[in-house]
Amino acid sequence: MPVEPQAGGDEARLIARSQQQDHEAFGQLVDRYAGVVVNLAYRMVGNRADAEDLAQDAFLAAFKALPTFRADSKFSTWLYRIAANKCKDWLRAKHPAPVDLDDHEAVVAQVVETHTPERLLSQQQVAQQLDGAIQRLPPLYREAFVLKHVEGLSYEEMQELLGVNADTLKMRVYKGRVQLSRELSEWNDLQSSVSR
Amino acid sequence: MDDRDILIQRFLDQDLTPEERVQFLQQVDADPGLRREWLNLELVVVEAGRLPRIAPSRQFTARVLTALDPESKSILDRFVGWVTAPRTLQWNLGGAMAAAFVVILAVSGLLRLVPERIVEVPISSPSAQMVSLEQAPAPTTYVRLVLVQPGAQSVSVAGDFNGWNPNRTSMERSDGGVWTTTIRLKPGRYQYMFVIDGKQWLADPLATEDAGDGFGSQNAVLDVSTTL
Numbered sequence: 001m002p003v004e005p006q007a008g009g010d011e012a013r014l015i016a017r018s019q020q021q022d023h024e025a026f027g028q029l030v031d032r033y034a035g036v037v038v039n040l041a042y043r044m045v046g047n048r049a050d051a052e053d054l055a056q057d058a059f060l061a062a063f064k065a066l067p068t069f070r071a072d073s074k075f076s077t078w079l080y081r082i083a084a085n086k087c088k089d090w091l092r093a094k095h096p097a098p099v100d101l102d103d104h105e106a107v108v109a110q111v112v113e114t115h116t117p118e119r120l121l122s123q124q125q126v127a128q129q130l131d132g133a134i135q136r137l138p139p140l141y142r143e144a145f146v147l148k149h150v151e152g153l154s155y156e157e158m159q160e161l162l163g164v165n166a167d168t169l170k171m172r173v174y175k176g177r178v179q180l181s182r183e184l185s186e187w188n189d190l191q192s193s194v195s196r
Numbered sequence: 197m198d199d200r201d202i203l204i205q206r207f208l209d210q211d212l213t214p215e216e217r218v219q220f221l222q223q224v225d226a227d228p229g230l231r232r233e234w235l236n237l238e239l240v241v242v243e244a245g246r247l248p249r250i251a252p253s254r255q256f257t258a259r260v261l262t263a264l265d266p267e268s269k270s271i272l273d274r275f276v277g278w279v280t281a282p283r284t285l286q287w288n289l290g291g292a293m294a295a296a297f298v299v300i301l302a303v304s305g306l307l308r309l310v311p312e313r314i315v316e317v318p319i320s321s322p323s324a325q326m327v328s329l330e331q332a333p334a335p336t337t338y339v340r341l342v343l344v345q346p347g348a349q350s351v352s353v354a355g356d357f358n359g360w361n362p363n364r365t366s367m368e369r370s371d372g373g374v375w376t377t378t379i380r381l382k383p384g385r386y387q388y389m390f391v392i393d394g395k396q397w398l399a400d401p402l403a404t405e406d407a408g409d410g411f412g413s414q415n416a417v418l419d420v421s422t423t424l
């Protein structure tokens with residue numbers, strides 16, 4: 001799991017001190033995990049300012065809940081879960097327009113008929129398009145896709161973190177991939193027709 | 197999802213055995229259509245892993261620690277925090293009886309006051325047409341639920357719309373282990389889960405929204421609007 005940069009006895013001591021309201025110790029935990037939490041939030045909400053606000057909220061919530069944290073679970077997983085829930089609440093409050101992902105057959109047919117991606121797209125262009133397309137995924141698919149393919153978590157870790165069955169998560173990741181693949185292919189088609 | 201899709205997804209999820217991976221790559225080599233489909237999806241996976249990461253601002257940790265410090269909060273924030281802070285209520289039987297007595301007194305006093313405030317106003321009878329309009333049934337929508345579960349002997353759905361009774365709404369099996377049912381719902385938000393073989397509860401994998409059930413699991417959420 002990429003969110004365990006320096007786990008061990010040192011971290012256990014920092015957590016114990018933080019549980020005693022030691023701000024300095026908690027500051028060291030924030031330093032360690034700010035990167036992963038801010039990046040998760042950034043991929044979920046799409047802009048840096050909101051991502052940092054959400055990450056801050058997540059750390060504050062974590063500090064408040066630290067007395068309930070038990071050492072038998074990973075601190076990183078516990079913190080990630082808080083951050084993911086903050087993002088989910090934020091997205092729900094925004095009421096994003098739903099994207100129809102049910103017409104899977106049409107999606108796959110379209111993917112099959114499009115050009116091979118390596119022919120036209122540069123890596124930078126793909127990254128930009130992919131970044132935007134991730135923001136257009138429905139929140140549940142976005143969450144699953146980001147955790148799996150951007151943050152590199154396993155389905156077992158995602159299951160523990162989200163409390164959702166691994167098969168369900170696989171289905172969400174699958175739907176996310178298909179939607180993103182379709183968007184990249186559509187963009188590729190558009191680019192190739194312009195350049196002709 | 198057909199066999200071909202399942203194969204690609206299992207490859208991307210690294211669920212295939214080494215032998216199956218070799219077979220898959222041989223199939224990819226021989227089938228241009230499969231190759232295109234796989235490459236498009238593989239591109240998404242590879243590029244997602246290479247997306248640039250952002251660095252938190254230099255003041256991030258300081259901001260978090262400042263927000264932790266109650267002295268830095270405004271008077272209003274401190275008041276809100278004081279009002280909303282969780283507290284442990286300590287009680288004894290004498291105090292509880294006194295509190296109950298006060299509540300009974302207050303409620304009975306209110307009941308004495310309320311009738312005096314009711315003013316009867318003559319209302320003209322509405323026309324029959326208006327009554328029929330007001331009593332028109334709420335629009336209903338037919339919703340089709342689908343679950344792929346080839347190994348199941350029976351599948352039903354339980355949710356807010358049927359009192360969470362898994363015996364009320366069973367699903368029909370069709371080719372490929374696809375289970376479906378169509379239910380009639382009024383506009384609203386409904387939570388539901390599938391029940392496989394009468395014992396395994398599963399949230400709808402295709403749901404675009406979920407909600408905690410208060411017991412640590414997630415229910416699927418169905419939002420039926422009048423515009424459906």
